[in-house]
Amino acid sequence: MKQYDINHDMRYLQLLAQSFPSIAEASTEIINLQAILNLPKGTEHFLADIHGEYEAFLHVLKNASGNIKRKVNELFGNTLREQDKRELCTLIYYPEQKLEQVKQREADINDWYHITLHQLVAVCRDVSSKYTRSKVRKSLPCDFSYIIQELLHEHTEDHDKAAYVNVIVDTIISTGRADDFIVAIANVIQRLAIDQLHILGDIYDRGPGAHIILDKMRHYHSWDIQWGNHDVLWMGAAAGNDACICNVIRLSLRYANLATLEEGYGINLIPLATFAMDTYGNDPCEEFQPKMTGGAAAMDDKTKRLTSLMHKAIAVIQFKIEGQLIAKHPEWKMDGRRLFEYVNYEKGTVEIDGKEYEMSTCHFPTIDPENPNKLSEEEEILMQKLHHSFMVCEKLHKHIRTMLQHGCMYAIFNNNLLFHASCPLNEDGTLKEVEICPGEKYSGKELMHHTGMQIRTAFQQDSDPDEKQYAIDYFLYLWCGPDSPLFDKSKMATFERYFIADKETHKEEKGYYFKLRDDEKVIDHIMDAFGLKGENRHIINGHVPVRTLKGENPIKANGKLMVIDGGFSKAYHNETGIAGYTLVYHSRGFQLVQHEPFTSAEDAITRGTDIKSTTQIVEMSNRRMLVADTDIGQDLRKQIEDLQELLYAYRHGYIKETERKK
Template identity: 40%
Template sequence: MDPQALNDNDVSGQGIRDDDLITLRALSGRFPDIDSATAEIARLAAVLTLPKGTVHVISDVHGEDKKLRHVINNASGTLRPLVQGLFAGRMTPEEFREFLTLIFYPAEVVERLQHTLLDLESLRSYCTRTLRYEFELVRVLAARYSLKRAMHVFPPEYRELMAEMLHQPTTERDEAFAQAIVDALLSRGRALHLIHLTARLVRNLAISELIIGGDCWDRGPRGDRVVDYLRQQPNVSFIWGNHDVAWLGASFGHEALICHVLRLSLRYRRLGQLDEGYSIPLTPLEHLARTVYADDPAAGFMPKLSGMRPDLLVARMQKAAAVMQFKLEGQVIARNPEWEMEHRRLLHHIDLAEKTIEVDGVRYPLSDAYLPTLDPAAPYELSEDEQLCIDRLRRSFVASQKLGEHMLYLVSHGAMYLVRDGCLIFHGCAPVDRAGEFLTMNIEGVPLAGRALFDAIGKAILRAAGHRARKDLDLLWYLWGGERSPLFGKDRITTLERDFIADKATHHETMNPYFELIHEPWFCDRILREFNVDPKDALIVNGHVPVRIEKGENPIKRSGKAITIDGAFSEAYGDHGYTLVLEANRILLAEHSHFESVEAAIRDGVDIIPKVSVVRTWDRPHRIADTERGDQIRGEVRMLERLIAAYRNNELRQSGQRPWAPR
């Protein structure tokens, strides 16, 4: 930091308002005198000169917990070349493979070693050698951080010991120093435990911030385990996606979203996340399928994967959930006429006698006309059996402790958009018309567009989490699939048509013009300016729409100013995936391929070695001073300068042991 910049912040002699004194008084608890505040300013000035932290952005995980775990463990492929560069020529190929496997899967490797490395001298040799390698790697990674930030991710119970090990080897701290630590731990059975913790520390230091660009759930097997693993990471931020807000609404008891979550879980036979993960029994829905739909062939609802429950039963359960969903969605649309979605209420256009349905003024034959709960006189009312079913399911969703914890984590760490290192990151799109003009959406009766819309939606999601008012929960449903929702970005979601109409013309969903316009530089610049991002060298980053790699699509748009990082992470979508890696001197795009299994990774050293392409490079590596964190630090410095001025002017008294001394 420029010393003159610090002097420019000197506010001595200026009067301080009473409300400012309240803030400064709270700050004085951390910095009780001029010296402590001055020391912190000096520390922050030094921090601003450090290289910016490496940010990894992954989008649309869709329940693929094992693949996500490996991508995080290998830091999107960036750890392998670092280890190679450090230890080339010092490790045999077998030692290199084993060391990488330890870094990626420390718990599993240590458990295996506890059963195989039984000779004390062999164990002593392994621990000494491995800890030396691990801490050499830790020293390289920790040097990128301030000491305070690095120590924050050290395991608390071993923090002081690890700090000592960071300073080894030196002339005074030779092999005897390290060996004494290993021997002390070995004699108490904790040497392998420290190796485990240090391997995890390597991964935590390799990624400064992990940003999930939306959609943790659906299609993949275990959305619950995705969130479980993310909660173990030291610094995670979320961009909310439409699948996330659907699960959020379901957890708060919104009946239409409960049915939607159930239908998708049944379609892809991802039931483990419900019954095992969230302790939500499917018995009420199974009972409805076995009774009301007992004679239904449900041919159009067969699940995509096999499992323990009979396919036909799962198909009937999915259909039962779908019919309830369409009824309940009709009620939501009727409650919210300002959304202008009456054309998406389709059940009253069904003619059971003729076995047809009218969509957009055209009548089509039904591919499935078995609808035993549909009352033509009241098509959007649940039958008695359906009402009993959804009431029981709602109680289970609302009562699930783990689901509630996951949703609290998602809300507390989430936002509609983030800006990192000149990258504007959001999940779906900024809804616009064909001319690129922002489209408005009503929030609490106020038409909003652009950044104002994103900000208002963010507040509404937080409000829904706190108060769970019907209006806010209905908004979560609209965000899942409404035409002007920034999380959706299509004119409609044609689930009913796909389920009940064979004519594929009715299945078409038109993308918002945003997805074409981001190929145009002028449009990208307009979006960036709307969110107060300098368009020079900046990027718009969104997920939501899978890049069809197999069809030759490119994630980087023709404008060079926008990039889509939904690489079909889920096996159900294509089994690829991207990480956007924001390093100090460049931006990388890592393209991931299929991940076989954790077992293969541990047994055979199988790794996802991504295909890496460079998106941006910088003539000068970016420092923390160049980032959003740098702006925060400069704000902290200004507050500290004001605190010092308050001490000097005796508007606040120093509580440190030393009296105030003149400059």
């Protein structure tokens, strides 16, 4: 028999005894936990770089990356026509909207209800089969919890049970609750189809609905996020970093995507528009035309013109404020990026890395050549107004708190290391030391951890004021600093792309992580440093779109690294040739689901269209993985050990059994 150090553990055991006050209750819990260990592992879904494409993202959640459609096909096979299976799937994805359509069409709605309710119960029974009854019960809506449990666990093969089930279904219809029940069970199916959602960064920018995505995630049942560079940019803006505020507004204007700023968060851009028209009204601003994807395609000429003026106005302010911050922090070693200081305003040239280049424009009415990074009086007033808008936006701060609650720089789940972009490396593939604060250098896991702590410092009320201000400033380095794990390039060539025609200056040399990540030994070295054990381990990243049109493969380093940025954003569709990936990790192994562009939710409801997806098997296990093989399994085994020690304490008189208070 195992020996226990009861006296050492007594305080903990007494606390545990409050939850399990008798041998019977402790034994029952051990039996329950042992049973759970032998269930199939839950299905994990990994997505990256959603970039505000809320309709496509929400649809992928609703259809579980095509998994619900696959289950409907398996369940009903040739017993249902393709059109009927498509309609059933659409009902599961969009129950309220589809019901309205069906009721206008069906002559005998009660007959349709009867057939459809049985079909939905069959689908729900299938997706719930790998979970305990307790877990399924916790997923059920209060109004229909008992009824759904009865329908899930009673089978119609038995004549008496079939009559019992039919009476339940008939009563749901006769009491006028069929619509509510359909909505409820459709939502349960969606919820159970994805056990855990991992978002590998970049909810924000480019697309129109980052705020809609975060509204959804605030109430999503189980998810985590590894912050991306665009997320951190918005976090910096919410923390009060004016350079980040300018970048957020500039990117929104560049992609003609003001919905998140104006409609989502109520940021008032009228002062910027007024300033831009007054200051740049005679400037053609050709370099600042919005990208002709997404929102820009629907713009009239007048709106495009105003957008271009605002775009240039905020870009100039951004470069000034960045110059000020870089000068304030020489430890960042970014002095070469204070580019307004290197402009010859008479000749119309700029010096970069010791070489002189002609600028496409040198019309900067707010710049004092003697002090080029100083804001004009009007720019100061404008920035005060924009800063105030970001600071008082309750919804933005609520969303940033949500990302702080569910996120970090990296995570390890079931022997998979998740981070958005990079783990900075030296040329020889060893982990690179990066200075986060003056005198504080870290690499690998410690770098990721302390970077995350630095981000949190910017939002803590009890932070030292100087440390908090540095943390707020540091968001700019995280966005564009050469050794930032969220950037890891030689420079961010925004200035050059706007003002210099010579494309040689537009090149951003990638860090060694991106150059060496096909090397299996390098990836093994990183995984060793983060404490991943065994052969079945992986790194999963987003950040860099995989250009399938150019033959790029998302699977690298002999299967040990998976890059799952497939281009959710419409801005990338022409480059990647697809519209996003979902990496699915279920009890049989890994599958990579490749999505084609999504038309719209309205199209899905009216015509039954779905995201067309193709599945690539990445890695399959030779046996079905169980909960026992997961992180949760490790936790459950520890709980079982603790309960066994509690049983020992009861049986040997260290702790007395008590009756549970009624």
